[in-house]
Amino acid sequence: MKIVVLEGSPNQHGSSNMLADSFIRGAEEAGHTVKVIDAAHADIHPCTGCIHCGYEGPCVQKDDVEEFRQDILDADMMVFVTPLYYYGMSAQLKILIDRFCAFNSSIQRKRMKSALLTAAWNSDGWTFDALEAHYKTLVHYLNLKDMGMVLGKGCGTPSMTEHSKYPKQAYELGKKLK
Numbered sequence: 001m002k003i004v005v006l007e008g009s010p011n012q013h014g015s016s017n018m019l020a021d022s023f024i025r026g027a028e029e030a031g032h033t034v035k036v037i038d039a040a041h042a043d044i045h046p047c048t049g050c051i052h053c054g055y056e057g058p059c060v061q062k063d064d065v066e067e068f069r070q071d072i073l074d075a076d077m078m079v080f081v082t083p084l085y086y087y088g089m090s091a092q093l094k095i096l097i098d099r100f101c102a103f104n105s106s107i108q109r110k111r112m113k114s115a116l117l118t119a120a121w122n123s124d125g126w127t128f129d130a131l132e133a134h135y136k137t138l139v140h141y142l143n144l145k146d147m148g149m150v151l152g153k154g155c156g157t158p159s160m161t162e163h164s165k166y167p168k169q170a171y172e173l174g175k176k177l178k
Helices: 015-029 065-074 091-110 129-141 158-162 166-175
Strands: 002-007 033-038 077-083 113-119 145-152
Touching (some): 002 015, 002 091, 015 077, 015 166, 033 065, 065 091, 091 129, 129 145
Parallel strands (some): 113 145
């Protein structure tokens, strides 16, 4: 299976990317190929809502999304990776997802698999409620099949994350994919 990992953390060595690394290790050990898209450090412009794309054509903006579009459409699975920022995904990941506007129908037809990997300092029971709801809405709208979520509560620093159960959960999620 071809997997595309969409990383949305501006901190390349932070907790959410640590979870992504663990997931990738598991997925590759299971025989899958993985492509990482670093949305946080790419040249991605916000969707302007001009609808020039007609929801399926080329976008008028010429940036890294042109390349990412093909990587995403070539994949069988998308993994959304983000730190929790103000109870939602990072703006860096959201800006890429907003640009799906120009190829929504192609994603929907593929019936891709998906997963969510996220980390937050907060460890309250409601910490991920809004992000989970947003992710589940994306799964529904884009006709994705959710393969699981790793919700790293209390992962405020890479050291905290490294000593938590969440890297192992991310590894096992990648390893068990069929």
